[in-house]
Amino acid sequence: MTAVRREHYWYVVAESRELTRDAVLARKVLDEWLVVFRGPDGAPAVLRDRCMHRHAPLSKGTLRDGVLQCAYHGWSYDQHGVVVAVPAEGERFKQVKRRCAKAFAVREQDGFVYVRLADDGPTDITPFAMPHWGEDGWRHVRLVNTFANNVTNCAENFIDVPHTVFVHPGIFRVSHGQRITADVTRTGGSVHVHYHGETDNLGWFRRFLNPDGGSIQHRDSFHAPNVTEVEYTFGPDRRLYIISQSVPEEDMRTRVYTTLSYSFGIFSRSRVLDKITKRVLRYQGQAVIDQDLEALADQGRVLDKYGTDFQNTSADAIHVLVESLQAAIAEGTDPRTLPERSASIAFVI
Numbered sequence: 001m002t003a004v005r006r007e008h009y010w011y012v013v014a015e016s017r018e019l020t021r022d023a024v025l026a027r028k029v030l031d032e033w034l035v036v037f038r039g040p041d042g043a044p045a046v047l048r049d050r051c052m053h054r055h056a057p058l059s060k061g062t063l064r065d066g067v068l069q070c071a072y073h074g075w076s077y078d079q080h081g082v083v084v085a086v087p088a089e090g091e092r093f094k095q096v097k098r099r100c101a102k103a104f105a106v107r108e109q110d111g112f113v114y115v116r117l118a119d120d121g122p123t124d125i126t127p128f129a130m131p132h133w134g135e136d137g138w139r140h141v142r143l144v145n146t147f148a149n150n151v152t153n154c155a156e157n158f159i160d161v162p163h164t165v166f167v168h169p170g171i172f173r174v175s176h177g178q179r180i181t182a183d184v185t186r187t188g189g190s191v192h193v194h195y196h197g198e199t200d201n202l203g204w205f206r207r208f209l210n211p212d213g214g215s216i217q218h219r220d221s222f223h224a225p226n227v228t229e230v231e232y233t234f235g236p237d238r239r240l241y242i243i244s245q246s247v248p249e250e251d252m253r254t255r256v257y258t259t260l261s262y263s264f265g266i267f268s269r270s271r272v273l274d275k276i277t278k279r280v281l282r283y284q285g286q287a288v289i290d291q292d293l294e295a296l297a298d299q300g301r302v303l304d305k306y307g308t309d310f311q312n313t314s315a316d317a318i319h320v321l322v323e324s325l326q327a328a329i330a331e332g333t334d335p336r337t338l339p340e341r342s343a344s345i346a347f348v349i
């Protein structure tokens with residue numbers, strides 16, 4: 001069995017669109033300081049954010065034709081981290097042996113730039129494939145936020161139904177005393193939840209997402225170590241995915257890239273209607289996230305003070321399975337090798 005560590009996974013370091021030809025971005029993943037830029041061929045590059053010379057941060061440097069020049073004494077680096085110029089050495093530079101800064105594996109996929117910090121590890125771990133990215137009839141809205149809590153608590157929040165009536169009253173759901181049941185399965189390094197009996201309990205969103213009060217299908221998934229996927233189908237032709245990629249900057253600091261992907265029939269086909277749809281989703285999505293930012297920061301402060309000793313309800317069976325996958329990684333076990341587990345849960349919202 002191959003050992004797996006958190007460094008073996010691919011984490012989002014930037015959106016493709018923010019990494020323009022002359023952008024130099026400073027990022028942090030798992031406490032590693034990174035500089036992100038595009039090389040001469042436009043391919044993304046990620047180096048440790050530390051100049052080899054006197055350790056100035058390379059993210060303060062300037063990029064010219066894909067070569068990154070340190071702001072302190074002008075050492076220049078290519079996309080592989082190779083030093084290609086040292087001004088103080090003049091012509092002698094050519095005789096000095098090759099110098100190379102720490103560079104990391106990079107991939108660009110579905111409008112994201114991903115980094116992997118480890119040089120070794122399983123080759124079958126790939127970046128999460130964003131559903132319907134680039135497909136006809138599908139549109140996407142992206143939001144980026146930083147949470148003062150860890151990846152596991154963020155991910156659990158994003159697929160936690162009972163909190164929605166307390167933290168997002170009226171926007172997302174309304175408390176009705178409604179009984180909800182769901183099937184939960186842990187398999188292949190993921191936890192899947194299939195809800196039954198969700199009908200019209202979507203608060204303000206209902207008027208927009210489900211105006212005819214059609215049937216609602218709701219599935220949630222967690223993919224270890226850091227992706228949650230919420231999928232709604234309203235009536236015959238409206239679908240909405242909320243995909244959150246939670247990137248651990250530090251133990252209690254998580255940068256979350258939220259993608260709202262939707263196909264709303266006529267709404268997403270018409271340019272004018274889609275402009276409105278996009279605006280509503282962006283505004284409402286951020287309003288919901290703002291409430292979670294506060295709830296998770298509050299929880300984070302209590303965890304810092306007293307540690308973790310959670311009590312669980314039936315609905316929390318989802319979180320217990322999520323935590324079992326995270327615990328496997330913490331022990332160096334590939335979470336995909338854990339045995340399949342299933343449960344039926346019921347709770348009231």
Ligand code: FES
Pocket residue numbers: 051052053054055056070071072073074075
């Ligand atoms: S510290 Fe970067 S060139 Fe000197």
Ligand SMILES: [Fe+2]
Pocket residue numbers: 157158163164167168288292
């Ligand atoms: Fe929430």
